Amino acid sequence: MEYPMICFNGGRPEKDGTYDEGTRNGMISVIIHEVGHNFFPMIINSDERQWTWMDEGLNTFVQYLTEKEYDSNYPCQRGPARNIVDYMKGDKSKMCPIMTNSESIYQFGNNAYGKPATGLNILRETIMGRELFDYAFKEYSRRWAFRHPTPDDFFRTMEDASGVDLDWFWRGWFYGTDHCDMNLKEVKAFRLNTHNPEIEKQFDRSQKANKPKDVSLEKDRKENLETQVKSDPDMRDFYTTFDPYEVTTLDKKEYEEYLAKLSDDEKKLMQSGKFFYQVTVENKGGLIMPLVFDLQFKDGSHQEIRIPAEIWKRSEPEVTKVFSVNQEVVSISLDPWLETADVELSNNNWPAKVVPSRFELFKESRQGPSRENPMQRAKRANN
Ligand SMILES: [Zn+2]
Structure with missing residues (x-):
């Protein structure tokens, strides 16, 4: 058996023993990462000259899990969906699918490390759930330890160990360069017709x-236009003063007759006071993803609704879904936790929300006040 030689570079402190935060985090990340290579690809022995992502991507994913376990405040770079957005929305002519031979990859770091690691994280948190994902991922590692897996072995094991059909995900995330951009296109509010006049x-x-208001009628009113009906009583008839919205005894009688014909269940539904919202989402990016909604109600409470990606089997590139809820909804947001790497957030809210941003005052020559690291500054402040 071969033993991997692991080499750590960088991460050296200054002469006075201090070091800046970037050096510290770089050192921690590289140690975690290189130790991970004992498993991917040294034990689960994939061919990195052919498929870099099989060792670097999988290893970057376990690196992400380890960094979170080390410190929940650790500035993890590769893994969270929101961190891959800039790459995903980039120039497609400078991108290639993850499933590209190692010698031909553009943007090596994002393609072979970042995107596969993020894809696995999305599978774990948003598509499969932790329990199924972890079981299947461990099963892949067990099955292929001391053997030579190819991409198909990974894809197949993740599916048959979990019992989840993930073909659509491999196709979109590993074999394509499409990004996710879901557009919360339309929300229509409905209520039941109670038939109660x-x-x-x-x-x-x-x-x-x-x-x-009608502009012409408004102007007539301001000009005190004297209408025929106003000035001449002979011009008036029944309909001049008829109020179609007034409830008559006949209306009430008809309503009672209508109620008498309803079953108990129908009456219950009628009295439930449910609110209905018909929501239409358009897939603008091409990449398929589950739909996660956050509904905010009038009283300030929230409800999360998660719809599996399989909904896209019904209709593409647009799906419509009706939510039945007990309260009036004041706002709906799509992908509220930024878990699908949606690249355009300005079309994710109903009613539309301004995406906060800020202008930086641009200075031509930036004169940094000091080249000290924070540890040195802290030392100087205490002296
Ligand atoms: Zn590596």
């Missing part, structure tokens, strides 16, 4: 009152 006629009346 007291409610429905009031509703119709307010719908009419809430319509924008």
Whole structure:
């Protein structure tokens, strides 16, 4: 058996024993990463000259898990979905699928390390769940320890150990360069027609009152236009003063007859006071992803709704789903926890939200106040 030789470079302190944060984190990351290579590819012995991602990508993924276990405040770079966004939305002519021979890869770090590590994290947190993912990933490691797995062996084991069909995910994330951009295109609010004239006629009346004013009629009003009906009583008839929204005894009688025909279940649904929201999402990026929604209600509470990626089997590139909830919804946000690497967040909210950003005052020559590291500054401050 061969033993890997692991070499750590960099991470040296200054002469006074201090070091800056970047040096510290670089050193910690490289140690975690290189130790991980004992497993990928030394024990689970894939061919890195052919498929770099099989050792670097998988190892970067376990590096990410280890960094989080070391310190929850650790500035992990590769793993979280939000950190791959800049790469995913980049120039496609400078990108190639992860499934590209190692000699022909553009942007080696993002392609062979960052994107596969992020893909596994998305599978674990958003698509499969931790329990299924961890079991399948360990099963791959067990099955292929001291053997020579190819990409198919990895894909197949992840699927048959978990019982989850992931073909669509391998195709999008490993064999393509599409990015995720989901557009929360439309939200329509519906309510049940209660047939109760007291409610429905009031509703119709307010719908009419809430319509924008007609510009011509407004100008006529300001000019005190004297209409025929106003000036001449002979011009008036029944309909001049008829209020179609007034509830009559006949309306009430008809409603009672309608209620008498309903079953108990139908009556229950009628009285539930449910609110319905029909939500349409358009897939603009091409990459398939599950849909995660956060609904905020009038009283400030929230509800999370997660829809598996399989919904896209029904219709592409647009899907529509109806949510039935107990309260009025004031806002809906898509991918609220930034777990799908959606590259465009300005179309993820209903009503639309301004994505915060800031202008930096640009100075031509930046004169840094000091080249000290924070440890040196802290020492100087204490003296
Ligand atoms: Zn490596």
